Amino acid sequence: MANDSLLELHKQLKAAIPKARDISFRQKQLQQLALLLKEQEEALCGAVYEDLKRPPSQTALEVTTAINDLSDIQKNLKKYLEPESKGTRWLLDYVREPAFAFDSQQVRLEPLGAVLIFGAWNFPIVLNLQPLFGAIAAGNTVLLKPSEQAPHTAQLLEALVTQYLDVDCYKVVVGGPEVGASLLELEWNHIFYTGGASTAHKIMEAAAKHLTPVTLELGGKSPAVIDKSCDLRKTARMIAWAKTFNCGQICVSVDYALCPQSLLMEFIEYVQCAWNEFYGEDVQHCSDYSRIVNTTHFDRLVGLLKNTQGQIVYGGKHMNRDDLFIEPSIVVVSSLDDCLMKEEIFGPILPIMPYESLEQMYHWIVNTPVLEQPLVLYIFSKDSLVDEQIMERITSGGVCINDVISHVMSSWLPFGGIGKSGMGVYHGKYSIQVFSHARAILKRNLKMEPLVGIRYPPTTTRKNWLLAMLTRQKI
Known part of the structure; x- marks a missing residue:
């Protein structure tokens, strides 16, 4: 059973639900969050650096993403919450559905109640705060559990949420897996989780005992499909950046590349040139290059490089376990059975599979369970017909054409996975919707x-x- 302190927190959040529903109260709390981001940006960037050795200039981009998403919710809160009228407003509607003529029909977004949010460590600001924005805006009370793998950021968030937000309605609990397990024993009105599939299975199993709805933001093997019509140099630079941003530890990173056989060597050369430009010859001592989060993930990535049957054409040599450093590496893979194609990389290793035709590429993805339904489908092409054909044949949580990662930064687009890459979407108005019940009302x-x-x-x-x-x- 959950310990007494967690039970008491849960009880307090349940009791505070009526308070959190008030619209003006929600607006005040969102203003406080905006103040938190404004006043504490330097402290947040410093905490992330302690956890990931990520340069503050890169974390500033994470803070900007959070600010923009919060700004959209603040500016449009009343619009997003406005009841949606349905049905018979025009004469034609009376003809179509006379049984509902003169009746009032609408849909209102209602708060779910007390929600539990599990944040992730790789982007510990946005992946904790963006779900919190939506939960607060929707009128819920919240218990936020940051990842213990980013301890400095988790402890800072605990202090800041207590300092800036209402302590009756919003609480942060830090701790390891045992704390998370205890929280899952309690009955919540919604659970929001960002992380890996193995933990997601445990969360769904625990939620099922209480019939609690869940949102799962997972990851998977997001491919970069390179078409022969693309601007190959620009494509290579984008993929090179995505693969090493935060040392490749991002769920929307390019996991592997699918490249026409005829362009393979040129593509590899462009990626190498990009990495040399970004980080110089001494990557380990470049201040713009992050580190692997811990020795567990370091050992896993080293194991992938040691066990791959592919050809390591760049990197794969310089590693330092004490410094948690792994240099960027390129591996040309010829088989779907290779270890690099069996799991999400989540690190600075770029597998490339050369293909002879688009049909061959489709067959690989659609018929390989670990590859199907990725979180993101990246397409690099100048041919709109090819874009449409690829999107028609390959299902994914989202699509980004001729760019990387940028779609995640838009507050106007829903973000989320499908199938093994997750369920449910958020960002902007979708963050409010995921923490709300669409209540049908007929008068x-x-x-x-x-x-x-x-x-x-x-x-x-x-x-x-x-x-x-x-x-x-x-x-």
């Missing part, structure tokens, strides 16, 4: 009661005819 105009009275027994032929006329639409 009957009693002047219509004589007409709808034909539904009551006893049944007659005339009643059945009228009922069909009123309720059945033409097909």
